[in-house]
Amino acid sequence: MRSMDAAERRARVGVRHRLAMSARAEDVREIARSMVVLHATDPATVFLSVAARSRGIEPGHIEKALYEDRSMLRMLAMRRTMFVAPIELVPALQASCADALAHKQRKTYGRFLEQAGVIDGDVSTWLAEVEAETHDALLGLGAATGAQLSKAVPRLRTQVDTAPGKSYSKPTSITTWVLVILGAEGRIVRGRPNGSWSSSQYTWAPVESWIPDGIPALPADTARAELVRAWLRTFGPAPVSDIKWWTGWTLAEVRKALAQLDITEVDLGGETGLVLSDDLEPTPEPEPWVALLPALDPTPMGWQSRDWYLGPHASALFDRNGNVGPTIWHNGRIVGGWAQRSDGEIAWRALEDIGSDAEALIEAEAARLGHWYGKVRPIPRFRTPLERELTA
Numbered sequence: 001m002r003s004m005d006a007a008e009r010r011a012r013v014g015v016r017h018r019l020a021m022s023a024r025a026e027d028v029r030e031i032a033r034s035m036v037v038l039h040a041t042d043p044a045t046v047f048l049s050v051a052a053r054s055r056g057i058e059p060g061h062i063e064k065a066l067y068e069d070r071s072m073l074r075m076l077a078m079r080r081t082m083f084v085a086p087i088e089l090v091p092a093l094q095a096s097c098a099d100a101l102a103h104k105q106r107k108t109y110g111r112f113l114e115q116a117g118v119i120d121g122d123v124s125t126w127l128a129e130v131e132a133e134t135h136d137a138l139l140g141l142g143a144a145t146g147a148q149l150s151k152a153v154p155r156l157r158t159q160v161d162t163a164p165g166k167s168y169s170k171p172t173s174i175t176t177w178v179l180v181i182l183g184a185e186g187r188i189v190r191g192r193p194n195g196s197w198s199s200s201q202y203t204w205a206p207v208e209s210w211i212p213d214g215i216p217a218l219p220a221d222t223a224r225a226e227l228v229r230a231w232l233r234t235f236g237p238a239p240v241s242d243i244k245w246w247t248g249w250t251l252a253e254v255r256k257a258l259a260q261l262d263i264t265e266v267d268l269g270g271e272t273g274l275v276l277s278d279d280l281e282p283t284p285e286p287e288p289w290v291a292l293l294p295a296l297d298p299t300p301m302g303w304q305s306r307d308w309y310l311g312p313h314a315s316a317l318f319d320r321n322g323n324v325g326p327t328i329w330h331n332g333r334i335v336g337g338w339a340q341r342s343d344g345e346i347a348w349r350a351l352e353d354i355g356s357d358a359e360a361l362i363e364a365e366a367a368r369l370g371h372w373y374g375k376v377r378p379i380p381r382f383r384t385p386l387e388r389e390l391t392a
Contacts, residue, residue: 002280003267004237006308010332011283013309016234017299018053019329020286026055028065029086032072036230037083037093039296040074044198044378046084048294051372058372059197067192070210074190074202076101076183079248089230091216094186095223097248102184109177116160127178130155134178135187135206143191143203150175179204186215198378224249224257229276235302237266237273245304271305290361291329292338292348292369295380295387300324300334309333313351316386325384330358338366339390342377346370347390 014020018034025031031053032038038046047062065071072084077097085093106127113123130153137152138144150156156175163169182188189207193199207214218226228243235242244254262277293299300306301324306314309332317325317337328336328348335358338348346366350359380387 001265001267001272003269004273004275005269007285007332008282009237009268009308011285013299013329013332014286014289015283019291019293019299020289022286024053024055026057028054028057028062029071031057032084032086033089034234035298036227036234037077037085037089037298039298039301040082040084042294042296042378042381043193043200044376044380045294045296047197048369049297051369052291052293052297059374059376063192063197073210075186076180078246087211089227090186090211091218092223092226092230094215095218095220096227098184098186099220102181102186105177105184106181109174109181112160112162112177113158113174116162116164118158118160126155127181130174130178131182131187135182138188138204138206139208142209143205145194145201145203146175146179149179149204196376198376221256221260224253225260228254228257229261232261232263232274232276233279236279237268237275238303239268239271239273239305242303242305243274246302269308288331288357288361289329290358290365292346292362292365293327293329295325295382295384296323297327299329300327311352313337316351317384319382319384321382323382323384325380325382325387328362330354330361336362337384337386337390339387340370340373340377341391344370344373344375344377349386349390351386 015023016034018024018031028050031050038049040046047059050057050062071087073087073090074082074084075093075098077083077093080101110123110127113119119126133153134149134156137149150173156173156178158174159171160174161169161171187207188204189210190202191205192203194201231243231246240254244251247254263274264277264280266273266275311333313334317327326338327334328338335352335354336348336350338346341347346369348362348366
């Protein structure tokens with residue numbers, strides 16, 4: 001069995017994840033494709049992930065790609081997580097992840113409606129009618145907030161108490177439920193937010209405004225294989241457990257997807273990893289590099305097995321739920337963390353001895369990132385110990 005050690009994997013991170021200076025790009029879509037998808041649970045992550053991998057890209061260029069060129073799209077996919085995806089990958093994400101999520105959410109919300117007893121007649125039929133009305137309203141409006149849609153579709157204001165008798169429970173309207181279902185089903189998409197690029201106050205638009213004929217349908221098995229192929233190109237070699245974790249699929253679904261691909265097993269230092277069979281050539285080690293990656297960046301969140309790049313730093317840089325905070329990378333390893341203070345200063349700390357040359361590179365990246373933020377001061381959605389300490 002061929003060996004692909006940690007040094008090879010770290011070189012691939014520098015080149016394929018566009019973190020080494022020589023690998024950085026001038027096109028937003030090119031960066032998104034390089035990472036398969038960009039994490040978007042925290043809206044600022046999308047922008048800061050692109051910033052870390054770019055040359056000459058500014059926030060306005062990312063907004064243009066999202067909301068004018070519409071070459072990328074926000075959607076719920078793997079592990080019920082929000083991502084920004086290149087438009088050409090959307091059909092595979094829809095069939096492999098989002099369709100099942102829409103089915104699950106519709107069942108969950110339908111059960112709440114049945115238990116509340118607020119609907120006369122068949123709940124499934126009633127909910128489907130409200131979904132259709134909401135989609136039709138968006139087709140007429142072009143774009144709207146949830147509040148605007150609830151005015152246009154009165155049944156969205158239906159109130160449901162999901163935990164009657166509990167001290168913490170209170171009735172809530174079904175507007176968000178319906179929007180989640182329609183979004184997961186690929187019938188509506190999140191449009192431009194109200195506010196800066198770090199805002200999460202989104203408008204909604206019909207998917208037809210992004211993809212005129214709607215999202216093309218793919219067989220789920222075909223879609224899973226396409227997604228795993230893209231993931232291995234970016235994150236391979238890696239063990240099967242990493243693929244299972246990243247996709248959120250069952251092991252049987254992962255193995256079925258892998259069976260459709262030409263895969264080679266490799267030794268990852270005592271653990272079996274998988275790589276595409278046409279992707280076995282060594283990656284030339286790039287020049288020494290550093291990168292300041294934001295919270296929930298797709299690189300540190302790409303694998304479940306993290307020892308080869310994280311080392312002993314998890315307790316400082318991850319929260320208790322496994323969400324990564326802002327990290328400093330040096331030549332394919334996490335060596336510290338950083339944070340933006342309220343005055344805009346980028347504060348950072350190395351968690352190990354990295355030498356003066358690396359420190360100088362970090363200082364230069366911190367200055368570049370501080371300029372890139374401008375006047376925007378987003379706070380990471382999931383606070384981690386070192387990030388809190390640096391901003392105290």
